[in-house]
Amino acid sequence: MIARPIYAVLEREVLRMLRQKTRLVSAMVRPLIWLFVIGAGFGTVIGESRGISYQSFLVAGVIGMTMLFGAMLAALTTVYDKESGVMRMMIIAPLPHYWIVIAKVLSAALAAILQALILIVLLALLGYIGSNTNFVLLAAGLVVTSLACAGIGILTASFTRSLDNFAAIMNFVIFPVFFLSGSLYPVHDLPEALRWVASVNPYTYGVDLLRHATVNPQAMAADFALPTDFAVLIGFTLVAVAVASWRFSRESAYEPMIHILTGKKS
């Protein structure tokens, strides 16, 4: 029953992603710049640590980055959708309104996975992803990490009234989530306070999981055990979807939206 409406939302997301070529290109260019510029720059300073080069360490970080940005941007369109025709179509459709939230999360995760897959192909061609990659673990990591990133996005969207202040969301959500994680440096080597912040950041566990998959396990580059990563990511996603659904279906949050959608002031 619910499969077809969800498919509709997923298909729309993919159609839009393929139509916005610049969004797709920039989603590929951003992580590659990090890998080559930052990675190479710091790599010469740091050299090898724990038996791997800094660039190899950074591969998981840039895959994570692509998914974080991809999923966040897609999930945040929910805020824009609140003022658009698509939301009118969805709220009058015969499905409980929390399915709109779930469908948006799934479609944001799908957009993130597709972007990550393209990046992984590029990285493989460039020789950064090799035979020591655990592809089964990588696939699982893509799924749970993209869902958690979409969860961060939908949670942000459910507390955001308009995207006018997108710069604020960038500064106060996306950048902190990215920098205060294990994307660029091992969490265990961070100072106490930062280590604590990184440990409550669900995205940290996504990057850690990807690092398990992309770096030779003997290198001990990952910070947490695999079961911890999975548990935190899945748990966070469920909580985020529950909170966002609750926010969305709550009448006080919902009726103002009806009025925005119908251009009614009082």
Add this chain to the structure above:
Amino acid sequence: MIAPAISEPVSPAAISAVGLVKRYGSVTAVDGLDLEIPAGQFFGLLGPNGSGKTTTIHMLATLVKPSAGHVRIADVDVSRHPVQARRNIGLVFQESALDRTLTVRENLRFAGRLYNLAPKVSDQRSAELLELFEMTDRRDKPVATLSGGMRRALDIVRGVLHEPRVLFLDEPTIGLDLPNRRRIWRFIEGLRARTGMTVLLTTHYLEEAYPCDRVVFVRKGKLVEEGNPQQLVANLGKHILEVEASDLDALRAHLEPKLGECLVDGEIAFFRYAEEDLTTLAGLQAEVGDKTTAWRVRQPNLNDVFMWISAGKALKS
């Protein structure tokens, strides 16, 4: 053996609302509305802007919770089973419910899938509807490239794709020019003839509600008059006389004893005239014509009905 009692076939109303109230803080948008609309009826909910029409539609269509009262759509309780109720509801919002970045076909497939329609079914239905709306050649065009009238037509196609029992049209012609308004009405007429669905319409272009089977006038969230529009207009009289004059009061003093009480709206006095034969009026015009700046005799319409209702005057002549 006792023969089963022959009972009247119960045909539940398509839309039934009892004691509908919506309050926003201290503002009462809808104030105790009762509606009983039989299946297949073309029903007009009329009133000025801000009279609670849209809020009423949203309560009937499960989108806004009533502060009090009950709604049943096709015999489904809207508050208890909103999802099931929405299956029977088509709603065309005042504002577009389309994705401008997608094509006509993609929009309709998206809408169809939300109602669990297979692409084959929604493609076939949209082909028929687009043909009815003379838009077949636009199927693969992005919605952003369509004209306002076509977008509204597409919105209606989107609203009826799942073949709802009840279609709500909230100001379907608002913001459109006259040719497009006529087109939209032709489409709605064609659609009703084809499907026989119940249509509830709101509009503040009152003259557009003339083809309705029944209309109700709402004011400040309350029902103030109801009836068949042709009948309501007929009750008003055969003609409406509009008179303008520099000294309107003197003219009223002269005409009111002969024609009955008038309504004054700005510079114009409106008189109702019950007779088909216009000789009396022609005589009066000969008497006072030189004191008037305008003297118009025309057919009454729903705007006149609403003016008289608003003024609190009795409708029967």
